Amino acid sequence: MFTYLSSLPSRARILLDPGQMRLLIRRSEFGLIAVAAVVGALAGLAVAVMSWISQALHEAIFDIGSGERLSSATGLDRGTVLLAPIAGGILLGLLFLVLRKWRKKPMVDPIEANALHGGRLSLTDSIVVAVQNLISNGFGASVGLEAGYTQLSSGIASKLGFLLQLRRADLRILVGCGAAGAIAAAFNAPLTGAFYAFELIIGTYTILSLAPVVVSALAATIVTRLFVGDAFLLDVGDFGVVMPADYLPAIVLGIFCAGGGILIMQGVTFIEEMARKSSISPAFRPALGGIAVGLLALIDHQVLSAGHGALHLNLNQNMTIPALLALLAMKSLASAVSIGSGFRGGLFFASLFMGALLGKLFAYSAPYIFVHATLTPVIYAVVGMSALSVAIIGGPLTMTFLALEITGDFAITVLALAAVITSSVTVRSTFGYSFATWRFHLRGESIRSAHDVGWIRNLTVGRLMRSDVRTAPVGMSLDEFRKEFRLGATQRVVLVDEERRYAGMILLSDIYAAPREDSDETRTLASFARYQNDVLLPTMNAKQAAAIFDNLEAEALAVVNNQTERKVVGQLSESHTLRRYSEELDRRRREISGEI
Known part of the structure; x- marks a missing residue:
C-alpha cells in the first residue's frame, strides 16, 4: 500500500x-x-x-x-x-x-x-x-x-x-x-x-x-x-398580514404548545414504562403497538406515517373544532404508541403536523379572546408548528428559520420567534428537557445537550491518580512508624488493616509535631488518621473529585477499588486534579476557537 x-x-x-x-x-x-x-x-x-x-x-x-x-x-x-x-x-x-x-x-x-x-x-x-x-x-x-x-x-x-x-x-x-x-x-x-x-x-x-x-x-x-425535485417543499398557501396586535395571541399559543409538547413526551414515557413493567417481551411490543395504530387508522388514516400529506391537506381546509380535536388526539396517541411500543423513528414532522392542528384549533377561539387580532388560521398553524416542535425537539432558532423558509415572510418569522421563545422557556422552566434529552435522562444520563462532556468523563480518577502509594499497617506503633517514615521522606502515608483495606490517611507533619512523651505508649497510630470514611473511586471524573476535595478541604485522598472491598489502589492530590482539569478546559476552549 x-x-x-x-x-x-x-x-x-x-x-x-x-x-x-x-x-x-x-x-x-x-x-x-x-x-x-x-x-x-x-x-x-x-x-x-x-x-x-x-x-x-x-x-x-x-x-x-x-x-x-x-x-x-x-x-x-x-x-x-x-x-x-x-x-x-x-x-x-x-x-x-x-x-x-x-x-x-x-x-x-x-x-x-x-x-x-x-x-x-x-x-x-x-x-x-x-x-x-x-x-x-x-x-x-x-x-x-x-x-x-x-x-x-x-x-x-x-x-x-x-x-x-x-x-x-x-x-x-x-x-x-x-x-x-x-x-x-x-x-x-x-x-x-x-x-x-x-x-x-x-x-x-x-x-x-x-x-x-x-x-x-x-x-x-x-x-x-x-x-x-419539490417533493419536500411545504406549501402553506396564502397567509395574510401580521399586525402588532397579533403578538400577544402568538405568545399565548406558545404557552399552549409548551403544555402540549410536555404531555406528548410524558405520554411516550408512560407507554414505554407500562411496556417495561409488563411481562411482554420487547420483541412482541411493536406488533401490539401496530394493533393500536391500525385501529386508530381505521377511524382516520391521517394518523399513518409522518403526516406529510395530512399536513398539506389540513393547512388550508376548514374543519370543525370537534374534528380538529379528534385528529389531534388520535395523532398524538398514535405517535406516542408508535415510539413507546418500539417502532423506530422521530417526532420531528409529527410535531409539525400536531403543531399545525393545535394552531388552527387556537385560531378558532382567538377572536373571542383577542378582539384586535387579525391572524388567519394558516398563520396560527405555522406559528403552532414552530412552537410545538421546539417544545418537543428543541432548537429555538432551528424552528424559527423553518418558519422563515416555509413562508418566506419576515413578519411571520418574528411572530413565530416570539411563540418559539415562549414555548422553549416554558418547557425549560417546567420540564427541563427536550424529547431526546428526556430519553437520556430516563436512561440515567445527565446529558442536557450535545455540548462535549465526554472529555470530562474520560478524565477519571483512575487516569489521574498515582499508584505508588506509601502504606503502613494500622497496628504499627508510633516508634516503628517514625523509624520507617523519616520526616521529609513523604508527606502522607495511607493506613491499611490486616486485609489491606483502607483505614485512613496519616500526615507525617502530625506525627512529628506531636510531643514525644510516655503517653505515646498508649496512643495508637489510628488516632492520627484522617478521612477514614472519605475516599475516591477510580470511576469518578475530575469534576466529581474536585467537588469532594472542596467539600472536605483535603489536599489529597486515597483511591480504593470500590466501596465494598476498599482495597487501596492509588492516591490523588487536589492540586494535580485541578491542574489537569484546567488544562483540559483550556484545550477545549482553544479547539472551539480554532487555535489548535
Whole structure:
C-alpha cells in the first residue's frame, strides 16, 4: 500500500493518504469545508434514497398512486390499514431478536455521540437504525423519517472523519454537518438544517463551524432537489398580514404548545414504562403497538406515517373544532404508541403536523379572546408548528428559520420567534428537557445537550491518580512508624488493616509535631488518621473529585477499588486534579476557537 502511494504524484498522495488529508484539514479551513461538502452531498443522497424506499413501500403495501402521500390518500383498503402496522411490528420484533444476539452494545445517536464520544458513531448501527426507521414508517407507524435521516447521515460523516483521522473537535463538527445536511434536505431548508446542527448536534455556534455546516446543508439541499425535485417543499398557501396586535395571541399559543409538547413526551414515557413493567417481551411490543395504530387508522388514516400529506391537506381546509380535536388526539396517541411500543423513528414532522392542528384549533377561539387580532388560521398553524416542535425537539432558532423558509415572510418569522421563545422557556422552566434529552435522562444520563462532556468523563480518577502509594499497617506503633517514615521522606502515608483495606490517611507533619512523651505508649497510630470514611473511586471524573476535595478541604485522598472491598489502589492530590482539569478546559476552549 505504502509503495503504491509513493509511486503516485504528490497531489494524488495527499488525496489518498489519511495522514496528509488530516494535515491539510488542520492547516486550512478550506480542507474541512471540502470534506463537509462531500458529507452534505452524501447526506442529500441518503435522504433521497430513504424517501424513495419509504414511498415505494407505501405504494406497494397500501396500493396508493405514484407520488401520492399515505396520510392523505383516499380509498385505502381497511384490512390493509389495520394489518400493515402489525406486520411492520412483527418485522421489527424479528429484527430485534437478531440484533440482540449480534449487537450487544446500545446504539448511540448523534447527540450522544457528540456529547460523550467525541463524534465517534458506528456506521453499522446507523444503517440498522435507518432500516428500522424505514420499516416503521413504510408500514404506516406514526413516525417520521428524520431520525433515520440524521442517524445515517451523521454515521456516514463520522466514518469519513474516522478514516481521515480527524481530531475530536473536527469530528464533532463533521457529525453536525451530516445532521445539518439531513434536515436541510428533508425540508428543503438549508438554514433550518444548519441551525439544527448548531443547537442540537454540535451544541454551540462558532465561527470555525459556520462555513462547514452551512456548506453541507446547501450541498445536501441541492443534491436532494436533483433527485426528488419539490417533493419536500411545504406549501402553506396564502397567509395574510401580521399586525402588532397579533403578538400577544402568538405568545399565548406558545404557552399552549409548551403544555402540549410536555404531555406528548410524558405520554411516550408512560407507554414505554407500562411496556417495561409488563411481562411482554420487547420483541412482541411493536406488533401490539401496530394493533393500536391500525385501529386508530381505521377511524382516520391521517394518523399513518409522518403526516406529510395530512399536513398539506389540513393547512388550508376548514374543519370543525370537534374534528380538529379528534385528529389531534388520535395523532398524538398514535405517535406516542408508535415510539413507546418500539417502532423506530422521530417526532420531528409529527410535531409539525400536531403543531399545525393545535394552531388552527387556537385560531378558532382567538377572536373571542383577542378582539384586535387579525391572524388567519394558516398563520396560527405555522406559528403552532414552530412552537410545538421546539417544545418537543428543541432548537429555538432551528424552528424559527423553518418558519422563515416555509413562508418566506419576515413578519411571520418574528411572530413565530416570539411563540418559539415562549414555548422553549416554558418547557425549560417546567420540564427541563427536550424529547431526546428526556430519553437520556430516563436512561440515567445527565446529558442536557450535545455540548462535549465526554472529555470530562474520560478524565477519571483512575487516569489521574498515582499508584505508588506509601502504606503502613494500622497496628504499627508510633516508634516503628517514625523509624520507617523519616520526616521529609513523604508527606502522607495511607493506613491499611490486616486485609489491606483502607483505614485512613496519616500526615507525617502530625506525627512529628506531636510531643514525644510516655503517653505515646498508649496512643495508637489510628488516632492520627484522617478521612477514614472519605475516599475516591477510580470511576469518578475530575469534576466529581474536585467537588469532594472542596467539600472536605483535603489536599489529597486515597483511591480504593470500590466501596465494598476498599482495597487501596492509588492516591490523588487536589492540586494535580485541578491542574489537569484546567488544562483540559483550556484545550477545549482553544479547539472551539480554532487555535489548535
